[in-house]
Amino acid sequence: MQQTKGHALEVRLSAYIDGEIGDAERSELEALLSRDEDAKALFERLKAGSSFGDTAFEDFLHDPVPLALVRQIKQGSGINPKTERVATATATVRHARVWPRALAASVALMLLGGAAGFIVGTANNVAEPTNVAAARGWLDDIADYHRIYSRQKEHLVEVPASEGPKIETWLATSVGVSFKVPQLGGKGLTFEGARLLVANGKPVAQLVYRSTEGEIFAICFLKNTTAPQSSEFDESIRDDLGMVTWQRGGASFVLVGPSAHVGMQDIAETAAAAI
Structure with a gap:
């Protein structure tokens, strides 16, 4: 179990959401949430971010890899893109269990945004197969x-x-x-x-x-x-x-x-x- 006393409230509430704090600290935070509306509002935001982060990672792990992305990565690095993708996402999931879930949600957004940008960036190559062949x-x-x-x-x-x-x-x-x-x-x-x-x-x-x-x-x-x-x-x-x-x-x-x-x-x- 983590000891979060002395840390920012966001960190303590994130650990609470993950169930990674002791009974005494859990009781203390629950008492705070029952009397402090600002803390309760922060808790709800973190909880919503946690739920989104879980869903985002799950979708990222199981979303089919576009054929264009497979070809692009194979030609550029010789790495199996699906293996690399799953391994990266899995490592991030494990990392998220150690750090506050709010951070995990942010990382999920960053990864999904980066992947989308990469796919959009390679779309021009797919739309112009003749130019690729000529190159x-x-x-x-x-x-x-x-x-x-x-x-x-x-x-x-x-x-x-x-x-x-x-x-x-x-x-x-x-x-x-x-x-x-x-x-x-x-x-x-x-x-x-x-x-x-x-x-x-x-x-x-x-x-x-x-x-x-x-x-x-x-x-x-x-x-x-x-x-x-x-x-x-x-x-x-x-x-x-x-x-x-x-x-x-x-x-x-x-x-x-x-x-x-x-x-x-x-x-x-x-x-x-x-x-």
Whole structure:
């Protein structure tokens, strides 16, 4: 049992509502409530707040988690949102048993308001799925494809290098970009063949190369007449992959390969001049 003598009346009445005081102190507070109208009014307000806090926490624990919130949290942190939500709310409930119930009601309002604000804030992302997909970008899809296909042994490519002319006709027609397969033997890369991919909802050509060390590289490109044309090469690293991008002739290009390879931009410049 708590000893609340000497504390503010709000604290003492909150402990009384929770049944966390001794018999002597309970009798003292009941006598006060019977003769003091101000104390009685304060007691009724605290009691109403306690009831609201209990209901708010119960609703918070059992309210279904919106799908948009699930996706947002999964993408941002990798944490199971329902587990995190229940654990947080449960911890708050336990905390409320220690502190005055009036404080618990305030915390409930704060949590519910914050959750509502977060959900409203993410609603714009749900209303614009196209923009979310565009923000991810075609390079993310290319990186995912490369991690999968580069591990293939017997099915590294869809069409082998021996069918070079067929590859150029097939991919140029499918993607809408005329090109020639770059020969990169001078850079230690052997052309293995090609695949047709889909990235960000568009057909993408993939030309696959193997280094003398067995590492897999790929040149991927798609038609893109809206991007500004530039002779600049932009090099970036995505975990284990290095990527060099450029724009040319109404198309977007990327060279993708192991991030540890130091000659990526040199290979990209050679490929850009030949393709």
